[in-house]
Amino acid sequence: MAKPARVRDPLGLRRAVSGWLLPALVAAMALLAAIALGGAEAAEALARRWEGGAAAAMLVQLQPGLDPVPAAEQVATLPGVAEAIAMDRERLSALLHPWLGDASGLPLPPMIEVRLTHVREADIVAQGIAEMLPGAQVEQHGVWVARLSALARSLQAMAWMTLALVGGLATAILAVATRAGIAARRDTITILHELGATDGTIARHFAKRVAWLAACGASIGVAEALPLLFALGRMASPLLGDGLEMPWLALLALIPAAALIAWFTALSAVRMWLKRLP
Template identity: 30%
Template sequence: MNEIMQRLDIAREALFELADRWRKRQGQTPIVPQGNVAGTALIIVIAIMTFLACLTLGGVSLVRDSAATWQSQISKEATIQIRPVEGQDMEALLAQASKIAQGFAGVTSTRIIDRAATARLLEPWLGTGLDIDELPVPRLVVVSIDEAAPPDFETLRAELVRSVPGASFDDHRTWVDRLVSMARTTVLIGMSVLVLVIAATVLTVIFATRGAMAGNDHIIEVLHFIGAEAKFVAREFERHFFRTALKGALCGGGAAVLVFLLVSWWSSRNLATPEADQAAALFGNFAIGRDGYFGVAIIILLVSVLTMLTTRLTVITQLKEMDNRGSESI
């Protein structure tokens, strides 16, 4: 009896394979219709979701790279600030502070910010034509730090406060900690948004698959109950939805890449304007780099594969429910 059943199974599989080949040669309509309205809408939805996911990934990449650049730049320098003290020569105090800092191991160089440079720093708030000597404006000494072997900041700070009246020392560690925290928070928020977008895409594919199965319910039931395996039906659906998702993902990813290229081009063309200078200070030149474009390609592939797997699982689940309904009716 078992041998007879095995032969029947082999014969049934052979018949289905022959029927599938004949259907392809004859160009008959597949189980899932091509180019219908629902399929076009799904392509648009997947394109939008992929576009948003790529923008999110690119934005996170920009902020992360910019934060790393800020952190590197800040950690390379420290600042000595000297407030005006009555009866003291400011230039002499600046020179004394610079000499003390140069005496510490880990300090590569020092640079005194002169009157003209200090006035330029204050121009955005106080305007031009400032007389620094008439205002109680602190003066600065920029200290360059060896990142591999930084100096003892606490000892340097204590020596400056003790030896130079009105001096204070800022090693920028507070700013570095804030930048690291901000970068981590931004990456976490961006990845959360990315997960939500992908989850919404998966749910959309589930509803689209169920809708396609409902529209072809009579064909699927006939195929399934005469012996068509779930894998055969699922393969038809997953092929269709993989192609659909790939089209949408390519459109959405291509649009995101175009946006990044346009913004980068605008930034490079407007480097001399104040708006571009501020934007470049925050986000660089808006170029996501090779890793960013590689991430876009990964998202396109990920959306397509997830769509295919989601479709397969949805079809198999629906067919199991169909089997349960059939057994209950018996």
């Protein structure tokens, strides 16, 4: 004969809400959530890098004969400009070297390198430069980079939406599991109710059990996600420079978050069911 249930489990929930199905489903949800988090982090890093790097820079070609140093000082006063530097011949030659070879003998136009406070200032700054330095040509390579940045932001938003969807699905799965547990222990719940147990006491027994299973499942899911995220980070490293910074805190927070969702879902499902009793 099996050993009698432990007294901490008067509802017998170790049997009624057991097995691998609930932890496995929560693990799958946690895995998806972890990947969504990693994706959101990668998209954020890409957008940040693009917005703060190439997109926020522009090259200004001045009219031949114009001194780039005072022009750069003038440009630096424009709102939205973080820095404006006159490019000397050596730097220009170095930049052109991959395409033209030794360009030191060529007539090179005076150039200014402008760094913006933010990529969104590009149009205003370009307009200011056009008014300030007539005939100057502004090379806005930031436009396509800004489009890539917008794409990264969209990916990030989608990742957050996926995370919300996964949260909703997890809630639904936990509610179904709790209802199955209630159905399996209907008589026991009724007896406890008739002996004077409060709704809160009965609901907390369910909540503890379901939260524990959800935490176990989420731990497995997060652990499974780690190698995938490392691989994702490695693949993204050429684009991200330093590679993907792992969102450790958010990943670890998935476990208590799953437990909390489970706790409140079970609590409300059981309380709702108990309202049928007088």
